[in-house]
Amino acid sequence: MALALRLDATGNGALGENVRLFPGRPAASAQPRQRILLSPPQLAGGELASLDHTLAAGWIAPAGPVPEAFEEAVRAATGTEYGLATSSGTAALHLGYRVLGVERGDEVWTSTLTFVASIAPAVQMGARPRFLDAAAESWTLDPEILESRLRQAATKGKLPRAVVPVDLYGQSCDLDVIVGLCGRWGVPVLCDSAEALGAEYRGRPVGKGAALAAFSFNGNKIVTAGGGGALVSDDAALVARARHLATQAKESAPHYQHETTGYSYGLSSVLAAVGLAQIGALKDRVAARRATFARYALRLSDLPGLGFMPEPGWGRSSRWLTTMLIDPARFGATREQLRKALDEAGVESRPVWKPLHLQPAFRGAPFHGGGISGQLFDRGLCLPSGAMTPEEQDRVIDTIRACCRG
Template structure:
């Protein structure tokens, strides 16, 4: 049987003609009508009016940190339950990371913990330069609460919405309400440009500055004049054409992935010790990845197989799965970094498993996944 992948790219059929038109036009560089059209379409999809398309989501994060004025020694606070790219550009810039635990009801940054930490930092006279909440596995953080707290202390919010395109919180698209928001179009995302990202903001000056830095910080002059250093971070016209062809399929893909999650709940929810990533009342996830818990968030119970036994059984059957992110405060690279809490995220790691979640996953393929998982309980 063919393998079942975790989150393979899906094509609409419009990509090839779009790329052909772009190639024929002669526009290949990260400039011209196609990247501009993709950015406009992203602005419509996210409700955030100013958008810069970038080579990767990590590049967008790097630009976000740069335009917010991050300097060596500044503190950056983020959720501990996230991919390393959330914090790695800041660390490379010399910032000091601090990792905050997640809330059990959402698995995203705990606003109550954030409030206590901000109050403590204010008393100590060392507030973070930026707070970076994460929309985990396509589920929005409680951005309203987080942004309100950060506004109280004058700390900007850079929301890592890399996996959350099409998700909402309190009826608004992911990232809306942050000073800056970042999106990813990596090959495994719900909309892909094969590799790509975007930085978005309500503030046109921030995106204008990011656009300047993304094109090697070239000053207006007949020669190459540079008063600071920049990067080659703009998304090419060819890749932008792919994204522009994919964006109209976003609502259908969200619906498909939510249906995949619902079928897992129906097919596995009766098994002992099995749970699923919760969805808080204030959010609607795009379910980029469907995440199940085996043995509960804290270890095996009721005689159920543990996460690793299930993962290995799936792998033996040619089915890709992946543990949830290992919390950053437990990663060797950050052994000396400060953390606030961490028990919730640490409990989720040994139990959480991301199951195949592609929007093109067929019911028959999903039945294979369910059968293998159920076989672990016999």
């Protein structure tokens, strides 16, 4: 029986039998009611040819023409002048923190409603996190809270070393406002756009306008290299510094010379070849995700107590994940009851990110806001959003409808 690599929504891999990698192509001897995953990897069709060409040319290491070509494609997709392909999105964020000068004892501020990787590298460097609530109209960092905290921090002479807004589930933060606020006090912005490649903010790609932006090509993303990330900027010096650190901070000398320590954070030619074959499908993938969202919204619009992640007028979400809100009093079931019902039906779903200020790893870290993020966690559920047949999406929709008791 054939085996294929199967990735769950976190990008963690497991060997699954007869996993369908190409939408619309049935797996051999497919079992009935195959589990529907949140965002499984989807192949574009040119990966094998790209890999064959790369291997035939003898390129495997994180150097050479293939990573360079992938970086060029990433720069085009993000509308930025400079870019560095990295071994992961987390590595890109780590390099971003390094080049912005984050040191032990510095404060770094970010939205509490995000994945742990947004802040983990800074904490591991010895920085102290401060978490800000999300805005109800976008689920991203609330600029009003940010402005209030910056004013107070400035009066005390304790401004953060960096502010890290997050483009959540494919939805852009209000970046111009955030950059403008931080610019008043000289605080750089590192935008975590890991979940939002292909989304737009005021007609331009997300992340553009921040000092730096980080992207992910993990297995669950719209475009995947099977792993990998990128750090992009319009500032040549920042990316050059990041590239230096990503290659073990080797100085220009005939021997190994190091003025500081760096990392082995380059993206291999093998993974870059996969990413290069994938990235041309970005616009079509975004259109497909938005269509998936639209079908959910239409087919569930008559049910009481259900809503979806809003799309503010400033942006066009990629709808990387369709995310639903459940009001249990009106719908007749809680988020957790619905998640369990979907699981029993062979459908993967997942609660909205648990706010970082509620995570044991950050116990005692300061948090500012009215609790919007906690409410979203209590009521929010991410639905399967990758390549599905209409019949598979109908299974998700029918299960949700069957749970409604409102």
